[in-house]
Amino acid sequence: MSRKWILTLLIMLGIFLIWVGMVGLYMGEFPWSNTDDVVDEDAIMLPIPVLLVDENEDKNIAEYNIVAQQGQTSFFNNVSTPTLGYNGSFLGPVIKVRRGELVNMRVQNDLSEDTSVHWHGLEVSGESDGGPHQVIRPGTFWQPSFVVDQPAATLWFHPHVIGSTATQVYRGLAGLLIVEDEYSDRLNIPKDYGVNDIPLIIQDRSFNNDGSFDYSSNMMDGVVGDEILVNGAITPVLEVDRVIMRFRIVNGANARNFSFELSNQAEFYQIASDGGFLEEPLQSRRLFLSPGERAEILVDFSDYNENDVIVLKSGNIRVMSFVVGKQRTDTTEIPKTLVKIEDLDVSKVTGIKTIELDGMGHMVSLNGRQFDIDRIDDNVSLGAIEIWEITTSRMMMGGTGHPFHIHGTRFQVLSRNGREPDENERGFKDTVFVGAGETVRIIVQFKHKGIYMYHCHILEHEEAGMMGQLEVE
Ligand code: C2O
Ligand code: CU
Ligand code: CU
Numbered sequence: 001m002s003r004k005w006i007l008t009l010l011i012m013l014g015i016f017l018i019w020v021g022m023v024g025l026y027m028g029e030f031p032w033s034n035t036d037d038v039v040d041e042d043a044i045m046l047p048i049p050v051l052l053v054d055e056n057e058d059k060n061i062a063e064y065n066i067v068a069q070q071g072q073t074s075f076f077n078n079v080s081t082p083t084l085g086y087n088g089s090f091l092g093p094v095i096k097v098r099r100g101e102l103v104n105m106r107v108q109n110d111l112s113e114d115t116s117v118h119w120h121g122l123e124v125s126g127e128s129d130g131g132p133h134q135v136i137r138p139g140t141f142w143q144p145s146f147v148v149d150q151p152a153a154t155l156w157f158h159p160h161v162i163g164s165t166a167t168q169v170y171r172g173l174a175g176l177l178i179v180e181d182e183y184s185d186r187l188n189i190p191k192d193y194g195v196n197d198i199p200l201i202i203q204d205r206s207f208n209n210d211g212s213f214d215y216s217s218n219m220m221d222g223v224v225g226d227e228i229l230v231n232g233a234i235t236p237v238l239e240v241d242r243v244i245m246r247f248r249i250v251n252g253a254n255a256r257n258f259s260f261e262l263s264n265q266a267e268f269y270q271i272a273s274d275g276g277f278l279e280e281p282l283q284s285r286r287l288f289l290s291p292g293e294r295a296e297i298l299v300d301f302s303d304y305n306e307n308d309v310i311v312l313k314s315g316n317i318r319v320m321s322f323v324v325g326k327q328r329t330d331t332t333e334i335p336k337t338l339v340k341i342e343d344l345d346v347s348k349v350t351g352i353k354t355i356e357l358d359g360m361g362h363m364v365s366l367n368g369r370q371f372d373i374d375r376i377d378d379n380v381s382l383g384a385i386e387i388w389e390i391t392t393s394r395m396m397m398g399g400t401g402h403p404f405h406i407h408g409t410r411f412q413v414l415s416r417n418g419r420e421p422d423e424n425e426r427g428f429k430d431t432v433f434v435g436a437g438e439t440v441r442i443i444v445q446f447k448h449k450g451i452y453m454y455h456c457h458i459l460e461h462e463e464a465g466m467m468g469q470l471e472v473e
Contacts, residue, residue, distance in 0.1 A: 046238040046320060047231045048194045049176065049201075052093035062101050066092065067108040068115050068136075068159075068173060075227075075234055079211030084111065084171040090232045092157070092175030094199060097148045099181035104145040109136040114161050115168060117142070119177060120292065121155035121274060121410070121430045126450015126472070129408050131160045132373055133451055150410065151339070151428075152184035153276040154199075154248040154294045162373060166254055166459035170215050170223065172232070174201060174252050179276075183339050189271065189298065190246040190332045198238065198245065202289075202319060203229045203252045221360045221399050222255025222460040230320045237321045242302045243330035246271075249297065251289040254459040257400060257433070260287040260319065262299070263311035269334050272296035275410035275428025277338040282424050290403035290433035292457030295424070298334050302327075341427060344385055344412055344443045351386040353378060355468075357434060357456055358392070360399040362464045364456070370465025376451065377468035385445045387414065394437040401435035402461065407452040408472075411444035431457055446472040 056063035071089025072080040086092025097103050107117045114137055118130035127134070128144035136142045155177040159168040176199050190196035204225035206214040215223055227234050251258055262268065269281035274294050287295055301324055304310070308324040358365045380386065390404050410428040413421040417438055425432070434440045455467030
């Protein structure tokens with residue numbers, strides 16, 4: 001072969017390699033790589049938290065053991081993230097309790113820092129609430145016990161120590177607390193946990209290149225992550241049979257609001273808000289949840305075809321996907337009515353309080369001041385019914401509002417800006433979003449004694465002092 005031919009071959013080989021390289025760069029993969037597995041490789045299945053085992057055999061007494069611990073969690077291939085969890089490396093088990101039951105909890109702190117466990121939404125005495133006054137030192141445990149006395153609902157639990165609530169939640173400390181009662185027993189709705197009754201703890205996180213969480217509290221207004229996690233997995237997939245599915249959704253994010261919808265704009269039915277069932281299923285295409293709020297929805301997948309993909313999204317953000325599977329006999333239904341709600345009696349109101357939520361970022365205040373654990377801001381007598389009027393200032397630079405939460409009680413929304421609240425806010429709640437420049441009136445009753453927090457559930461706002469405490473006696 002002449003040298004000319006060899007040179008031509010070498011040039012052609014060079015051009016071919018450059019072409020391959022450019023195609024590879026452009027497509028993010030090389031033409032001969034097997035793309036068939038990509039979907040499988042990338043699709044993380046939705047993790048279902050385990051149901052915590054009741055360690056007491058007496059059916060009227062429950063005993064639960066929770067350990068706050070450190071761990072490593074792999075959110076991406078090949079890197080692991082230092083995380084915190086309850087009885088595991090990230091998030092915690094689901095605890096199911098029944099109305100009327102005596103519950104003994106034992107919470108062990110195996111962390112190297114103080115923590116506490118607050119039962120968000122549970123109506124218990126201040127001592128059992130798990131707020132900043134019930135600190136658990138490293139290596140010690142806390143044993144609250146209480147009788148559950150409130151309707152079926154989806155509640156949750158998370159740390160509540162001064163100075164590290166936001167970071168401990170971010171690193172993974174949160175779990176679901178489900179209350180059941182005779183009404184939730186009787187309703188013919190999906191209630192097979194992990195099968196057609198699925199918890200969705202929705203959060204957002206940012207990561208550094210080494211896999212560690214990037215918690216940057218210098219953000220303008222609370223810490224918002226750029227990946228969405230559901231039950232601790234990034235934008236996961238759930239295979240659903242062609243049946244009615246029930247989702248118990250918790251906005252467990254530190255600061256992000258979600259406005260959920262399905263990618264095909266299909267309607268679903270909201271059946272519960274923070275404090276329990278609504279009077280009837282509410283047909284809807286959108287569900288707004290601010291940090292701390294919960295909702296239960298029913299989605300009917302029976303008319304879809306096998307392998308259809310429906311995305312749960314919030315604005316343009318993908319939260320998770322549902323892949324439709326097999327037909328299965330389904331005896332559950334979307335009921336016409338759910339429960340009868342006994343409204344708190346406005347004629348029995350004995351006090352009116354005003355709460356002014358102001359500011360953003362680190363410059364926040366509640367009624368003009370910042371939280372002080374040595375100061376009781378309000379006193380309420382046991383059993384009293386009050387109206388609280390919560391206002392927020394108009395916010396500059398994108399602040400959208402404040403999710404306002406009260407410990408140890410449930411309340412009803414009376415009005416929003418002088419108008420009737422939306423239909424999905426007519427049940428009992430424990431967290432209500434007060435948008436920029438809005439005024440929300442709630443009616444609330446205090447049925448247990450003790451010291452309770454009330455605060456904005458943007459955890460960075462709470463941490464910066466947008467919190468007060470009241471004593472019920
Ligand atoms: Cu989720 Cu002070 O609470
Ligand atoms: Cu709470
Ligand atoms: Cu706030």
